[in-house]
Amino acid sequence: MAALTAAVSFPSTKSTSLPARTSTIISPERITFKKVPVYGGRLVSVRAQVTTEAPAKVVKESKKNEEGVVVNKFKPKNPYIGRCLLNTKITGDDAPGETWHMVFSTEGEVPYREGQSIGVIADGVDKNEKPHKLRLYSIASSALGDFGDSKTVSLCVKRLVYTNEKGELVKGVCSNFLCDLKPGAEVKITGPVGKEMLMPKDPNATIVMLATGTGIAPFRSYLWKMFFEKHEDYKFTGLAWLFLGVPTSSSLLYKEEFEKMKEKNPDNFRLDFAVSREQTNEKGEKMYIQTRMAQYAKELWELLKKDNTYVYMCGLKGMEKGIDDIMVSLAAEDGIDWTEYKRQLKKSEQWNVEVY
Secondary structure: OOEEOOOOOOOOOOOOOOOOOOOOOOOOOOOOEEEEEOOOOOEEEEEOOOOOOOOOOOOOOOOEOOOOOOOOOEEOOEOEEEEEEEEEEOOOOOOOOOEEEEEEEOOOOOOOOOOOEEEEEOOOEOOOOOEOOOEEEEEOOOOOOOOOOOOEEEEEEEOOEEEOOOOOEEEOHHHHHHHOOOOOOEEEEEEEEOOOOOOEOOOOOEEEEEEEHHHHHHHHHHHHHHHHEEEOOEOOOOEEEEEEEEOOHHHOOOHHHHHHHHHHOOOOEEEEEEEOOOOEOOOOOEOOHHHHHHOOHHHHHHHHOOOOEEEEEEEOOOHHHHHHHHHHHHHHHOOOOHHHHHHHHHHOOOEEEEEO
């Protein structure tokens, strides 16, 4: 049983508590009997002979928190209907684009883990009069949810608005649907999905998190579990190191939350922002996430040599190349081929990427 020990500054909402439900699956032993002829032509029942099967193939045990994880409980043809409880803009008015934090009710029916995603199907139909296709969004809340009762799920969504080559204003269907949701509105939810970004089991692990923009979502879920909650079966004692890249300081998502975590857990949490339009390095180069990481290059490389260091990357696709460029030269100094080394890290679940 886990309990929330810190609260985010969201408006209070009324929710109806449901009784906890538990289920036990019992697998009874079965003894089979069969009829066999004996001398004299009679048939008698005897215990069936026990045969030994070939040994099962050894399945590699995951280092991640995969046990009991639920995937695809709700599908597009039969989505879960949640309700919007809260929807608030979390970027400044001068930020390049709007990002919104939203909380949906699930009444505990969408059992997700930190690092998973849900699908959302926008209301209405497309130009062919068919329902809109689902869009996947990384979950931004811990499994307990922002209200600590395991009955909500939160998302962090950037409103997509751009001008196409014809000069027409184009609005992303699902992102605008979500950012415009009012409390009380229904929302069609699918999933949960994904295992790539699940947290490591090891509570003493070093977890390096690399995020750009709304790619911060899964890391907020990790960090709430690590630092804002108490669990009987999990207490984080390792090092969490977050790098967040954004264009302007008014685009820094959940900044106050992360700073509070750092203040309360200085030995277990490191926090580095990269604000590309406002900061530069000593060479005068714009401060992208890889530029900030380069300032700690040697330290990061030493961490990557340890078998309990896990790297998670989430955000825009272009970020991966910039990070690879740093690692290539660092690995080469030790006579190591980065491409091959990264392949081994992926194989051991220590290099995890979710980009879009």
